[in-house]
Amino acid sequence: MAKGTDKVATYVPSHPVRIWDIPTRVFHWTLVLGIAFMWFSGEAENTSLWMPWHMRVGIFLLSLVIFRILWGFIGSDTNRFSQFVKPPIQALSHLGDLKTSGTAYHLGHNPLGAWMVLALLATILAQALTGLFASDDIMFEGPLFHLVSESTAGSITGLHHLFFNFILALALFHMAAIAFYRIKKRTNLVKAMLTGSADWPNTQPADPQASTIKFANPLLALVVFMVTYATINLLLRLI
Numbered sequence: 001m002a003k004g005t006d007k008v009a010t011y012v013p014s015h016p017v018r019i020w021d022i023p024t025r026v027f028h029w030t031l032v033l034g035i036a037f038m039w040f041s042g043e044a045e046n047t048s049l050w051m052p053w054h055m056r057v058g059i060f061l062l063s064l065v066i067f068r069i070l071w072g073f074i075g076s077d078t079n080r081f082s083q084f085v086k087p088p089i090q091a092l093s094h095l096g097d098l099k100t101s102g103t104a105y106h107l108g109h110n111p112l113g114a115w116m117v118l119a120l121l122a123t124i125l126a127q128a129l130t131g132l133f134a135s136d137d138i139m140f141e142g143p144l145f146h147l148v149s150e151s152t153a154g155s156i157t158g159l160h161h162l163f164f165n166f167i168l169a170l171a172l173f174h175m176a177a178i179a180f181y182r183i184k185k186r187t188n189l190v191k192a193m194l195t196g197s198a199d200w201p202n203t204q205p206a207d208p209q210a211s212t213i214k215f216a217n218p219l220l221a222l223v224v225f226m227v228t229y230a231t232i233n234l235l236l237r238l239i
């Protein structure tokens with residue numbers, strides 16, 4: 001009985017507000033699986049089996065991140081850098097909002113989360129680019145290894161190791177922030193990244209821009225990704 005009463009007391013009426021398009025959601029969860037695979041395949045003992053896959057999937061992830069950067073200019077409103085990246089001072093002032101209780105849905109990334117998104121994208125891009133010049137000193141070399149001297153390749157391989165630690169640290173921080181929103185702010189960001197819609201609580205003021213968000217055609221995203229992937233593979237063969 002007490003349990004049922006609790007449920008009624010904590011129920012917050014809400015309505016769905018669409019914030020993420022399909023390409024963003026597919027991009028995100030593919031990236032998460034991809035990074036997990038890169039970790040496993042980069043560290044695996046049986047390099048002759050896993051390293052060729054590490055390089056293939058790495059080039060796929062490089063294309064995926066470049067696609068997301070392009071999508072940040074031509075994609076849906078909530079994906080555009082011009083819409084969600086705010087000056088650092090505004091991002092820091094968002095820290096104050098976090099202290100207050102109550103839900104905190106945004107039409108897209110919040111100003112602080114936006115900088116985390118940029119940091120994640122930049123670090124993963126750097127990781128994939130350094131991989132192209134990396135070598136395990138035994139059997140495998142990235143496709144651009146031949147362009148640099150052996151000692152330069154050694155230094156770039158060192159960066160490839162280092163940047164992965166940054167990715168892990170950022171990803172942990174990213175997940176901690178999402179858990180904080182879930183527990184402290186009772187805001188379920190993961191559900192929105194899965195379904196595309198935020199459960200906007202009726203108690204939180206509606207954002208007047210919610211009804212004006214423009215979503216780009218998902219087929220355009222597919223074409224942009226395929227052209228990016230094909231161009232990168234072609235360039236790596238030609239260089």
Ligand code: HEM
Binds near residue numbers: 032174175178189
């Ligand atoms: C390797 C691990 C991960 C990486 C590299 C990563 C990367 C990213 C990136 C780049 C974005 C921005 C998406 C965009 O604008 O296109 C993002 C957003 C998001 N990620 Fe992750 N992610 C990781 C793991 C996770 C996990 C495990 C979860 C859930 C448990 C998660 C939940 C989310 C959510 C909810 C958002 C949207 C945040 C918001 O509302 O502003 N991520 N992530």
Ligand code: HEM
Binds near residue numbers: 039043055061131137
């Ligand atoms: C997002 C993309 C990538 C991630 C997350 C990633 C991650 C990793 C990790 C965790 C290692 C093991 C490092 C260690 O032993 O401490 C590794 C090694 C390696 N990666 Fe990547 N990698 C990526 C992209 C690439 C690409 C695109 C290539 C080449 C096409 C590549 C080539 C290599 C090579 C040759 C090694 C062996 C280096 C050594 O044994 O010292 N990686 N990578």
